[in-house]
Amino acid sequence: MSAGPSGGKTGTRKVLITGGGSGIGLAVAEALVRAGGRVAVTGRRPGPLEQVAASFPGQAFALPCDVASASAREGLLARARDVLGGLDGFVHCAGWVRHQPFGHIDEDALRGQLEVNLVAPLRLGEQALDVLEPGGGMVFLSSTLAHRPLPTSAVYSAAKAGLLQVVKALALTGAARGIRANTVSPGVVDTAMTRELRLRPGEEPPPPPEHAARLQEQLEFLGSLHPLGRLGQPGELAEAVVHLLGASWTTGAEVVVDGGILLRE
Ligand SMILES: NC(=O)c1ccc[n+]([C@@H]2O[C@H](COP(=O)([O-])OP(=O)(O)OC[C@H]3O[C@@H](n4cnc5c(N)ncnc54)[C@H](OP(=O)(O)O)[C@@H]3O)[C@@H](O)[C@H]2O)c1
Known part of the structure; x- marks a missing residue:
């Protein structure tokens, strides 16, 4: 197992985290920094990102970006590499769900969820193939709703299910350079997303x-x-994400961390 100057495994030392200002992404950022790594955190709101950077001076850096915008996300991985002095890990935690039953699915919510949950990770993963150091790792957040939708989650479930296949294709493409791509699929986790009243x-x-x-x-x-x-706690998901970032012989895998919810009919 390769270890770097921080003592961390390849994939965990210099990491870009989308959605790194809150919830699961923030827990991943904190876990990596505590282990001696450096992180760049992305989201639309600069406030939470600057708070992360201020909490970990010299180890965490704010990189505001709307990943749903094709022009804004262009070159994002290269910018993170420049800020961190290299890049061996990428985590896509940015996500958005809008529960709407058929007959009430509005066009903006449909396009917005597909963009953040499917198109952005595909495009950013594509960038990561070029920018990550050999042996680096990517981890994408899918969902148990990719396997078992609710009547109100058609768009989100479709995007997260599509993401599982995107990640497998990234894993196949990156393998020649030792670049790994894996997925973590949470059950319901106590974050801002879950605390939005339906x-x-x-x-x-x-x-x-x-x-x-x-x-x-x-x-x-x-x-x-x-x-x-x-409910799950963000730190319980971060454990799986950090493990996969550094798991040198795991690629194309989905790790389900769901309190057992998929066991239920
Ligand atoms: N919580 C759950 O129960 C659950 C279950 C299954 C899967 N997941 C997945 O886990 C991931 C993390 O979610 P979470 O639970 O930690 O919720 P969260 O705290 O609401 O985090 C979502 C993050 O995504 C960022 N984001 C949203 N749209 C963005 C955009 N266009 N550009 C850049 N950043 C954007 C948000 O930051 P800004 O608002 O500042 O942009 C926020 O930091 C998501 O992919 C979610 O789908 C969550």
């Missing part, structure tokens, strides 16, 4: 006390769907 079509957000009560109900219900009886 409203019925056309429903206005309820006033604050009712909003808080319904959200609590939603979180408890989602937690109860998992045989392990609770």
Whole structure:
């Protein structure tokens, strides 16, 4: 197993993380930095990214970018390499879900989810093939909804299912240079995405006390769907991501970290 100056495995030393300002991406950034690595974190909002950079001076760097924009994401991996002085890892955590039943799927939400969850990782993975150092690793966040959709998740599920095949094609293409590409598929994790209240079509957000009560109900219900009886925590996903970044003989794999939810009919 190759180890670098930071002592980390190849794939974990100098890493670009999209969605690195919150949730699972932030947990990955923190885990890598704690292990001595350096990270560049990307998202649309500069605020959370600057907070990460300020928490880990000299180890974390803010690189704001809307990855849903073809022009903004062009050259993103090269920019990260320049900021970090090399790049051996790439993690795509940026993602977006909008639950809408058939008959209520609006065009912007459809295009937006396909762009962030499928087109952006394909294009950024393509860049990573050229920019990552030999032996480097990529990890993409899919979802258990790629395997078992809800009536309201057709677009998101299609994008995340498509991503699984994109990652296998990246793995085949990168293999000659030892570049690996893998996927982590979470069950429901306690992040901002999950703490967005799911409203019925056309429903206005309820006033604050009712909003808080319904959200609590939603979180408890989602937690109860998992045989392990609770929502996942971002750090529990970060463990799998960091493992795959440095796993030198694993490529084209999907690691499901889901509290057992896929065991249920
Ligand atoms: N939470 C779950 O239950 C769950 C389950 C299965 C899979 N996942 C997947 O796990 C990944 C991480 O999600 P999370 O749970 O950590 O939720 P989160 O905290 O909401 O993180 C999503 C991140 O994506 C970034 N993002 C969204 N659109 C972007 C864009 N156009 N350009 C750049 N960055 C963008 C957001 O930053 P900005 O808003 O600043 O852009 C945010 O940091 C996602 O791919 C998600 O689909 C989550």
